[in-house]
Amino acid sequence: MSVLDEVPATEADSAVPDSAALYRTIRFIRRFEERAVELVKAGEIRSGIHPCIGQEAVAAGAVATLDADDVVLSSHRGHGHLLAKGCDPARLMAELAGRATGIDRGRGGSFHPSDFSANVFNATGTVGHGAAIAAGIGWAAATAGSPRVVLSFxxxxxxxxxxxxxxxxxxxxxRLPVVYVCENNGYATTLPAGAAIAGTVVGRGEAFGIPSSSVDGQDAETVYAAVREAVVRARSGGGPSLLEMRTYRYHGHHTFELKTRLRYREQSEVDSWLGRDPLLIQAARVAEDERARVDAEVEARLDEVVRFAVASPYPDPATATDHLHADGLRPRPGSAR
Ligand SMILES: Cc1ncc(C[n+]2csc(CCOP(=O)(O)OP(=O)(O)O)c2C)c(N)n1
Ligand SMILES: [Mg+2]
Incomplete structure (x- = not known):
């Protein structure tokens, strides 16, 4: 069962976002990530993860504008994108824990999960390359005459x-049907965006004549409105858009920061972004009793998710090179098998 199975689907081309559904998606992603961090600390997720805590409104608001057949290309900080698109959370958690029941049978992990059943084609760990893959998928959709739109994070x-x-x-x-979404959380690992980017993010798109704008990424409904406009344009043959989402990650770059104290940002900066917590912004739009019901239901679902992941077996080492190649592209004779 996916996150979206449990809530009424948001009308894909509706101008009005469903506030309660967005709240549930944000809450689900937040608690999924917090539970995943607990599993890292407990040694159940051995490789560590890049949590998207603080950035959930981007995933929730952007993906809510899509149809089921639309495609998401995610990043190394991609659990929220997958969950919002309908990926089975139990199989995603099992994937982070490297288990055989994971969406990619434990081969993708936190960096590279893909879920073709939810049309999340891949989460590339190679920074920036998803944007080129997105153009390729957009080209395939356009030449096939499909109404499919690609959302590239x-x-x-x-x-x-x-x-x-x-x-x-x-x-x-x-004029490919691609919506490019830059999650500008201010840092690439420890490098501040201001020390790495000549010009602006929006200027990158404008240089190619792509409609580009900068958006408040902490407000899921603002994100929804901006992405919806871009999706409508892409689907009607109007070509790509670039949206810079101004956001922030509350946790470290990676869970290795739980052990290694990296001094690259001031607590006052973190605190000021905590004042614009996307979960609280969306919570304020939902009645208290509805919120309590959603919170309890999310927690019960995540109990099942964690139980499933930790009870699942690791893949058999003898199968380590299975499922890595398309049919007919077997490893060369003599290579490790
Ligand atoms: C081409 C490439 N260079 C370097 C890395 C190592 N690396 C992994 S994540 C990361 C930081 C990426 O920062 P950003 O794109 O801002 O995403 P964020 O981690 O902030 O979500 C880097 C440098 C990589 N995966 N790929
Ligand atoms: Mg960043």
Whole structure:
């Protein structure tokens, strides 16, 4: 069962977002991530994760504008994108824990999960490259005459990568149905965006003639409105858009920061962004009894999710190279098997 199975589907082309559904998605992502961090501390998720805590309104608001057949290309900080798109949370948690029951049988982990049943084609750990893959998927959809739209997420650290700019160029040149969403959380690992980006994020899109704007990424309903406009444009043949979402991650870059204290931001800065917590902003739009019902239901579901993940077996080491290649592309004779 997916996150979206449990709530009425948001009308894909509705101009009015469903406040309670957005609240539930944000709450689910927040608590999923907090439970995942607990599993890292308990040694059940051994590789660690990049939590998206603080950025949930971007995933919730953006993905709520899509149809089921639309495609999401995610990033290394992608659990929220997957959950919002309808990925089975139990199988996602099992994937983070490297279990055989994971959405990618434990091969993708937190960095590279894909869920073709939810049309999340991949979460590339190679910063910026998803934007070029998104152009390719958009081209395939456009040439097939499909109404499919591609939503491509990446961080501020991606905007000076060559592959991303090549993707922008082709998407603009061929008017591809791609919506580029930059989650500008102010840092690429420990490097402040201001020390890494010449010009602006929005300027990257404008250079290619792509309609581009900067949006408050802490407010899911503002995100929804901006992305909806871009999705409508893409679906009607109007080509790509770029939306910079101004947001913030409350946790470290990666859970390795639980052990390694990296001094790259002031607590006062974190506190000021905590004052614009996307969960609280959306909670204020939902009646208290409805919120209590959603919170209890989310917690009960996550109890099942965690139980499923930790009870699942690890993959058999003898199968380590299975499922890594398309049919017919077996490893060469003599390579590790
Ligand atoms: C091409 C490439 N360079 C470096 C890395 C290592 N790396 C992983 S995440 C990351 C920071 C990315 O920052 P940003 O794009 O802002 O995303 P955020 O982590 O803030 O969500 C880096 C440098 C990588 N995965 N790929
Ligand atoms: Mg960043």
């Amino acid at each position: 990446f961080g501020d650290g991606a905007v000076s990568q060559g592959a991303l700019l090549e993707g922008f160029n082709l998407a603009a040149l061929w």
